[in-house]
Amino acid sequence: MSLTSIPYLLLVFFAVIVYYLVSQRMQPWVLLAVSLFFYSTFDLRYFIFLGFSILTSYFITIQMQREEKKGKKRLWLIAGLLLNLGLLFFIKQYAACASLFSRAMGKLGIPVQLPLFDMIAPVGISFYTLTVAAYCVDAYHGKITAQRNLAKYALYVSFFPCILQGPILRYAPLEDSLFSEKGKKKFDYTQFTFGLQLMLWGFFKKLVIADRVAYLVNHIFSNYSEYSGFVLLVGAICYSLQIYTDFSGCVDIVRGTAQTLQIELPHNFRQPYFATSIADFWRRWHMTLSSWLRDYVYIPLGGNRKGTWRKYLNIVIVFFISGLWHGAGLNFMFWGLLHGVYQVLGQMLKTPREWIAKRLGMGSNLPVEQYAMRHRCRKAFQMLITFSLVSFAWIFFRMAGLRGGIEYVRNMFPLDNPWIFSDQTLFQLGLNSSDFIALCVFTLVLVAVDILQRKYCIREKIAQMPMIVRRPIYLTGVVVVVVYGIYGQGYVASDFIYGGF
Structure with missing residues (x-):
């Protein structure tokens, strides 16, 4: 079911x-x-x-x-x-x-x-x-x-x-x-409503975004040897979008279901692609797995209590185990080790990075009030680098084997065909123009909600609105899921990505 x-x-x-x-x-x-x-x-x-x-x-x-x-x-x-x-x-x-x-x-x-x-x-x-x-x-x-x-x-x-x-x-x-x-x-109307809201948001992520972008991702990754450059880059970025909306959409449905029964389940995601470092990413992505590995593997191994190099080794071991947990293939092991190396290098290069930032006038020691724009630029740059590193690692996670991941990366560079954004090539990769535009619009909605969610509890804000405003919002959400959700022949709704793990 x-x-x-x-x-x-x-x-x-x-x-x-x-x-x-x-x-x-x-x-x-x-x-x-x-x-x-x-x-x-x-x-x-x-x-x-x-x-x-x-x-x-x-x-x-x-x-x-x-x-x-x-x-x-x-x-x-x-x-x-x-x-x-x-x-x-x-x-x-x-x-x-x-x-x-x-x-x-x-x-x-x-x-x-x-x-x-x-x-x-x-x-x-x-x-x-x-x-x-x-x-x-x-x-x-x-x-x-x-x-x-x-x-x-x-x-x-x-x-x-x-x-x-x-x-x-x-x-x-x-x-x-x-x-x-x-x-x-006893039945609590507020909790029941909040639960349904969260489930609806999960359906939106899964059916409207994840299952739509899956057509493009599956086409590119299944035929990666026929493409190069920007096409493969688009495939990697779109897979990052797919796995986030697929997995977090599932968790939203799960947590919403539990909330209708007044059972509070732990959060599993907190805007992971807004992370400013790989360590920050893992504090936001699959949070219950991250905390499990920290409490039951990293800390028992000694954590950071037994010296710097032992700490680095413990980090690599933890992420290697994370890769094994996801699957037996060498691609999963490499994905886990890659994230471990990311973490270690991030800590080793912390001082040089801060020195470079100060030289560029964007050091973390600058007063935020006086240099707000510089802080925003630095944070945006950190987000871009982190997202790029995570998306690169996702390539190996998605491919059926390590060799395929290496070939995908080899074909992706150099980025030699930027004209795909103007010559209609994008609309021949599994999605037609209308579906691709719809995907872009709904992704912007997702990003906007994630940005607002950092400052406000959107569900509470909606619940505080007058009924004449609330109902159209709910109705719009239902209509979008029903009309723009991906269904049809050959579609298997149960194929959540993490369901395979």
Whole structure:
């Protein structure tokens, strides 16, 4: 069941109605039933893996907190992490590792053929495995008390809006709202309206922008060997737009769904393409993954507490793991390592960059009030450089293999055909002129909203408007999604990019 489908909307409204009609004790059971039904619409075999993660982490954390000796607690933690993260690694990485090992041994003259399995990759396993791992570690450190009610714990792991693509959840912030611990929740019109607003904005991002620009992106990346220069540059920039609107649109739908039930899920995006550095980008992009890697990988490795070079190594390790989490291909590993190198170079070159900025009269020490224009120019330049570096890395993320990414970059330079912007070539790359113009207009709307969102809560501003103004705004949003959303033969609404991870 796709998050952008009519059945999903019907399921949400059914869940909302039943949820607010039943008693406090039954509210978590309603959410669990809806969550299990939602997950069952994909493949019943996926329940084997979901059930394994739920049951192993449930019993292990309870046993862990019964133990008084730290050594035994640590053994239980290691068992829980090995079982769950090991399963994730086996499903996502085993085939690639086995093939790579067999080829390497073959080149050494040692014929070794490891068995390959036709593994199914359960929907959402990358996300709920990290949720479970965080729960185990937090229980070990005493940050949370292990949930004794198996049904409630199963709800936490399988909560239906976010099991597919996150956000990656932490137990403590969700415990009260997810389980109605503070009393029966009564229908709240404001929260319900805010939730629908956020869902509508997610539909706009996904159906109107992401799925429209996907035609252009797919055409260019599938035929990259036939193009060069500016065509490939446009493809890279458009993929940056596609992956942002696709993934953040999904998260908006998820968070909006939860808000209709008065459940506040964590933010996952904060205008990432307005970042002024790669480090800033990762504080804004896929925030729950970034914080998970920081808390459960970077800090345990020593963080920045063991010297400069150890800190740099830890950063590279973290981003390499991020690449592995996304996929087994060398392209994902390279993408992760590239971001790690970006981060390290950014820190190593901080002093020279500041020296150059001062020489140009744009140092960060200048009073903002007196040199506002210089500060704006510096910030705009930093945003441009950061976006360029991120878009360059996205090329390898998008390609099917590392070799393809290298060939794409090789064909892109030099930028030798700028006339594509005037000779109608742009309208022969998967989108006609009207669709391309519509894409540009809706992208400008997205940018304008992101700019305003930095200063105002737009949803609250709209909610404060008179009904005579509010309703046309909502109606316009619905009409735009219905009329300009990409549907039709061959379209699969469930194909969110991050759904593949």
